[in-house]
Amino acid sequence: MSPTHHHTLQPHRIIDAADQATLNVRTTEAGRLSGVLHETLGHQIDHLFNGRFTVGTHQLPFDLRGKAAGSYLVKVAEGEREVTVKMVVGR
Secondary structure: OOOOOOEEEEEEEEEOOOOEEEEEEEEOOOEEEEEEEEEOOOOEEEEEEEEEEOOEEEEEEEEOOOOOOEEEEEEEEEOOEEEEEEEEEOO
């Protein structure tokens, strides 16, 4: 039986003054994670992060400059597994 990968994803907060958001990612297994920002219709807007992460909780900041106020989807993937988090940007 292969090991199970568990990710707990939650938007941390939107900081309007700095035009930056932080996504908390907790993983119980080391591995490669990637994050992509999509509009709510599913069109890809930006790559947020891509790299190897150790076991634990990671705070992954990303830039929101140039992004309009509204709803977005952050898709975090590890191999074949993908988790989507809804994020609202206020201005």
